Amino acid sequence: MPFAVLAVLIAVVGLTWQHRTDDEAPARAAGCSVPGSDLALTTEQSANAATIAAVARSRGLPPRATVIALATAQQESRLRNLDYGDRDSLGLFQQRPSQGWGSPEQVQDPVYAAGKFFDHLVEVPGWETGDLTTVADAVQRSAFPLAYRQWTGMAESLAPVLLSDQPGQFSCSFTPAAGVAPVAERAPAITDAVRREAGTPTLEDGVVSVAGAGWPEASWAVAHAERFQLTAVVMDGWRWTPGSGWETTPSAFALPLQLHLD
Incomplete structure (x- = not known):
């Protein structure tokens, strides 16, 4: 292929890629890290x-x-x-x-x-x-x-x-999937997983609460968050979301571990 033609093709491909990235919000790279x-x-x-x-x-x-x-x-x-x-x-x-x-x-x-x-x-x-x-x-x-x-x-x-029993030691990020199934359809899988691996779950209004759970269970929830498309994990004055990670949200009392599905 002549060099001039190749150069034009490269330029077109480059412009096309740039056009797409300008028009579409970039997906957040999914992954987990240790501070x-x-x-x-x-x-x-x-x-x-x-x-x-x-x-x-x-x-x-x-x-x-x-x-x-x-x-x-x-x-x-x-x-x-x-x-x-x-x-x-x-x-x-x-x-x-x-x-x-x-x-x-x-x-x-x-x-x-x-x-x-x-x-x-x-x-x-x-x-x-x-x-x-x-x-x-x-x-x-x-x-x-x-x-x-x-x-x-x-x-x-x-x-x-x-x-670890210390706050916010493990964090993950991901872009929430489009067209996520309704809470009622996703709830059985997450409650079953919690029961097998993290404690006794209680589901109410799209929130799975795990009484008696600690920070190891909160880290477990964050690690599984993309799998179950959790929108937030809340634990004792801290809140994790897939976009922001862990942030302090001081409260007047210690809540049980909460896994938000909507």
Whole structure:
């Protein structure tokens, strides 16, 4: 193609792109971050990480369990709930139904998969203090037993934030989807997830309240906010929205955790 023609085409493409960006509001990049860290995750990764932390917390396991699980899932699936893998491996931890980890449907359920990982983890002698990659491989029996070590820093940065009882430690942003289903259609999924991972939900006027929940549950809600298209998360004088993140909204009394659907 002659250079002059190529230059014209490039210019036209450039003008077309500029015209579109001028006319359309740019979509907010979806993602989650840890204050004071360069760690960045997608909202999908964050939701899965928050689920792993929630399962560990529900079992009363120490933070070390969450660190090991996060590093393992990052290595196995990049914290994605995969429907494929080596041979019959599936899910966050690439667990194999043929090896007794559960049915294909079960190992692709992040709550179940995390629970099975922890079932095996706590049976590893010295797992609380042992080398992360050695302990993880004792559970996974990987063909690459040293690979988990590279994610130690990531897991050690993320786990304390997801488990923290301090305000606003974890935040995500995204552009709300167009044509979101009515609250009545979305409510069953969010209340079921809350019941399994965060506490006992109460739904009223488009708001799911979780009595007795703390900041770890609030971080869990923010991590899952895009999945359930939450418009706000409110916790004890703080308010999170997908556009502004966490902001203080001082109140005269401590409210239960609230997840707003509209």
